[in-house]
Amino acid sequence: MIFRQLFDSVSGTYSYLLASRAGGEALIIDPVLDKVDHYLRLVRELDLRLVKAVDTHLHADHITGLGALRDRTRCITVMGEQTKADVVSMRLAEGDKLSIEGLALDVLYTPGHTDDSYSFVMGDRVFTGDTLLIRGTGRTDFQNGDPRMQYESLFGKLLRLPDETLVYPAHDYKGETVSTIGEEKRFNPRLQVHSVNEYVALMNNLKLPNPKMMDVAVPANLQVGLxxxxxxxxxxxxxxxxxxxxxxxxxxxxxxxxxxxxxxxxxxxxxxxxxxxxxxxxxxxxxxxxxxxxxxxxxxxxxxxxxxxxxxxxxxxxxxxxxxxxxxxxxxxxxxxxxxxxxxx
Incomplete structure (x- = not known):
């Protein structure tokens, strides 16, 4: 399998390029617009054909690369069925498979950070978007976020995966690249709660500033252009x-x-x-x-x-x-x- 973790230092975003073999089909998860040239150069160098570009949710801190990748490669653009983004050509739901040649990812609906948040499980790893971060969880105070829904997404779905499952989030701001479900259970401070009400109180009192790009990124990502x-x-x-x-x-x-x-x-x-x-x-x-x-x-x-x-x-x-x-x-x-x-x- 070909697997590349790619990083945008401006927004702290991780993107993931996946393929089963050289010369085969590829997909990318959470691409950033400013990095599209870099992605396409890597796709050419690895002799891949990009067929799907996927966003785990509607991002508020950067402009998605879905539209540019669609226009330059004619790839299929993919998000969850709850999304309101106009660029999407395939919508997934809980229990579906996100598939390309040689690879199939299980689709989990994991709302809470936003109402359109999804995670994707592939064998020994899970791509968690902003739902589960390394030693953190995605904020729940905008874009129809809901801490109760996020608690269920975390404790009812993601944390039930095997402890050795690798966690690949959409963001990190401290230089971490990967974790495991077991590590997050033990060391993630936001997961050391004893009830949903305790988690709700924790998330409702974070008092975080809005992302710097929010007023630009959200409208741009909703209306990429049909x-x-x-x-x-x-x-x-x-x-x-x-x-x-x-x-x-x-x-x-x-x-x-x-x-x-x-x-x-x-x-x-x-x-x-x-x-x-x-x-x-x-x-x-x-x-x-x-x-x-x-x-x-x-x-x-x-x-x-x-x-x-x-x-x-x-x-x-x-x-x-x-x-x-x-x-x-x-x-x-x-x-x-x-x-x-x-x-x-």
Whole structure:
């Protein structure tokens, strides 16, 4: 496995690059905008292909690198289902898997620092975001934070992992790089409480100043900018109502870009074909499924995904590959459902 812990000294943020092998797929957790060039250089040097960029929560102390990585690599941007950030193209929930080639991370919903905080468990380690820090825990006094919820996230979930589990947080301000669950149980001063009420009282009396970047970072991270807006301006989008009218026509091919897990959990548009986003380049190249549907049969290609972000990138790639009839469903299957479109299991 390839594992790199990367540090932004300005915000004290750790980012994590993961891959199962050289030449394979990679994901990055909690990227910082100012470090995107560095990440991409490392990805090239290690002969990796970045396919997913993940934020553990909506950050208040730096601007996320999700949008820039999406624009420069066409990777899938990932957060928890509670997020309000517009850049997200895949949303995860408790019990899901965050997967790339050769690696699968278990998804834990660990709110309290924010209401959209998640942690990710992979074998001998856990990426805790700001929920569990080294000798600390994330503050709970803004962004819908809640010390009671954080107590449950800590004592009901994270601290139940094996003691030898390595703890990799999203931040550290004292030079620590890694801990273990066992160490934190013994030495983390915020965990030496005997009840939820004691923990709530502790967290409610921290009286910390707001992060220096909070007024800039939170609005910027909420509105990174939808790739879909530019695609719509170019006339390559159709709304869900129009898509419903096109479904079932012999001259239209609906292409589902989502992963198998998403299709099983949320349903599919009847009659659509499955061509996962990870295989897009192969499918739009000569000989590929989408290319042949467009070239050999003259079908109009209509991509869709969960929320429209992946399908917007797919339309751009298809247009670049000469598939001029390609379009996508703006807002994805979420918009399709809202418009009353039929679903199959």
């Amino acid at each position: 790739h879909q807006d530019e695609i719509a301006r170019r006339g390559w989008s159709i709304d869900a109502t129009t898509a419903i009218a096109l479904a079932g026509r012999s001259d239209v091919a609906l292409i589902d870009l989502r992963e198998k897990r998403e299709r099983e959990k949320h349903g599919i548009i009847p009659g659509s074909l499955h061509a996962p986003y990870a295989e897009l380049q192969e499918n739009i190249s000569p000989g590929g499924l989408v290319h042949e549907l467009a070239a050999a049969t003259g079908k109009r290609i209509v991509f869709y995904c969960a929320f429209g972000e992946r399908s917007a990138m797919a339309v751009q790639a298809a247009q670049d590959a000469g598939i001029a009839a390609a379009r996508h469903i703006e807002g994805g299957i979420a918009a399709w459902k809202k418009a009353g479109g039929p679903l199959a299991s």
